[in-house]
Amino acid sequence: MTASERVEAPIGVKISTDIEHRPDRPTPYRARVRWVDPITKQRPSRSMVFLTQDEAQAWLDRITKAASRGISVELATTELATYGDSVMDLAMRGLELKTHAPYMAGWRLRVKPAVGHLQVAGITAGIADRALHAWVADGAGVSTLKNTIAVWVRIMEQAIRDGIIEINPARLYGWQKLFKKAEDEETDPRGLALRDWDVLDRLADGLVEASFNKYDGWGDIIRFAGGTGARIGEVSGVRASDIDTNTWLWKVCRQTTTAPGGLIDKGTKGKRSRLVPIIPELRPNIAWRISRVGNKPDARLFTGPRGGRITTAILRDATHWDDVVVRLGYEYLRRHDLRHTALTWFADAGVPPHVLMRIAGHGQLTTTQRYLHPDLRSVQRAGDQLTAFINAARGLPGPKVEVEQIRQLAITA
Numbered sequence: 488m489t490a491s492e493r494v495e496a497p498i499g500v501k502i503s504t505d506i507e508h509r510p511d512r513p514t515p516y517r518a519r520v521r522w523v524d525p526i527t528k529q530r531p532s533r534s535m536v537f538l539t540q541d542e543a544q545a546w547l548d549r550i551t552k553a554a555s556r557g558i559s560v561e562l563a564t565t566e567l568a569t570y571g572d573s574v575m576d577l578a579m580r581g582l583e584l585k586t587h588a589p590y591m592a593g594w595r596l597r598v599k600p601a602v603g604h605l606q607v608a609g610i611t612a613g614i615a616d617r618a619l620h621a622w623v624a625d626g627a628g629v630s631t632l633k634n635t636i637a638v639w640v641r642i643m644e645q646a647i648r649d650g651i652i653e654i655n656p657a658r659l660y661g662w663q664k665l666f667k668k669a670e671d672e673e674t675d676p677r678g679l680a681l682r683d684w685d686v687l688d689r690l691a692d693g694l695v696e697a698s699f700n701k702y703d704g705w706g707d708i709i710r711f712a713g714g715t716g717a718r719i720g721e722v723s724g725v726r727a728s729d730i731d732t733n734t735w736l737w738k739v740c741r742q743t744t745t746a747p748g749g750l751i752d753k754g755t756k757g758k759r760s761r762l763v764p765i766i767p768e769l770r771p772n773i774a775w776r777i778s779r780v781g782n783k784p785d786a787r788l789f790t791g792p793r794g795g796r797i798t799t800a801i802l803r804d805a806t807h808w809d810d811v812v813v814r815l816g817y818e819y820l821r822r823h824d825l826r827h828t829a830l831t832w833f834a835d836a837g838v839p840p841h842v843l844m845r846i847a848g849h850g851q852l853t854t855t856q857r858y859l860h861p862d863l864r865s866v867q868r869a870g871d872q873l874t875a876f877i878n879a880a881r882g883l884p885g886p887k888v889e890v891e892q893i894r895q896l897a898i899t900a
Contacts, residue, residue: 568603
């Protein structure tokens with residue numbers, strides 16, 4: 488929006504507010520501020536949508552309070568990307584020049600794509616937490632997170648000085664513990680896997696039951712992610728032409744990710760396409776979805792209830808994920824753990840490491856090997872194998888170890 492296009496509420500005018508409930512929308516509460524221009528007599532307005540009425544009311548309260556202090560509605564409702572770019576020089580003052588580059592990288596590559604489209608006054612601590620979780624899940628390192636959080640904090644501090652907000656939501660405490668937890672989980676992803684398909688099925692049904700209008704598509708997304716080892720962004724990127732129903736192989740070649748102004752599709756993580764098998768449990772639903780879109784090759788197979796792209800944050804909010812997993816006894820479970828589940832199952836089924844590496848899209852074999860820790864049966868077979876070896880050297884009979892058991896042991900060891 489250019490300067491000539493902006494509509495600002497003159498200082499001192501009376502602002503009216505209202506909240507409209509639209510139950511058919513994913514974010515059903517629209518908060519709106521309006522005022523009468525004393526010169527043109529026109530009635531401009533600004534609005535924003537929210538998931539709950541309390542969030543909408545809190546936004547209205549902040550705008551009203553800012554207007555009472557002489558801050559224009561335009562400034563109070565400006566998007567973070569626009570505001571941050573306009574005050575960057577002020578936010579970066581006092582920093583050494585060598586610090587500017589990593590800070591600007593954090594702003595350009597992470598903060599703006601994740602939350603730049605949100606209004607400054609509408610950013611909450613919860614939004615900041617979800618952005619941080621996404622960066623950690625994407626594999627950002629400690630230094631990257633420090634620089635990203637630091638530049639965001641500085642911009643929000645400027646917003647406090649400008650009177651737009653009162654508390655800095657970007658001051659994230661304890662994020663180092665979150666990062667350490669993520670490191671531990673990556674070291675032992677098997678510990679995060681669901682036990683079996685029945686458990687995955689119950690999770691999918693529970694999330695559907697908790698969602699608005701009980702949208703079945705959420706359950707299909709959960710089963711597909713848990714049966715393929717794909718990331719949620721990759722599930723969102725599936726098109727009808729990506730799945731060969733003759734061989735039942737899925738060519739993973741794109742993912743949905745955040746970008747300035749909304750969500751976009753881009754190449755997969757690592758920029759490499761890969762093939763993933765579609766197991767029989769998933770095939771009927773996939774066949775139905777392909778037929779439903781009329782066999783259009785570019786049709787998206789998995790969408791939200793209104794046909795839009797999905798992300799891990801959208802899935803979490805729409806299904807009340809946190810409440811459901813606690814109720815089912817899996818309070819540790821995140822959306823990304825569906826990927827851990829499938830890859831662990833692949834490993835326990837005896838898929839060779841080099842094949843599993845290709846299915847997972849890992850860049851290094853060491854990453855794949857974390858899923859290959861031997862299970863209890865493998866350990867028991869290892870004991871039988873050692874006994875047979877010792878007794879053979881002594882000329883004594885020992886437990887018979889089948890050739891296939893030895894092969895499986897070598898695969899899972």
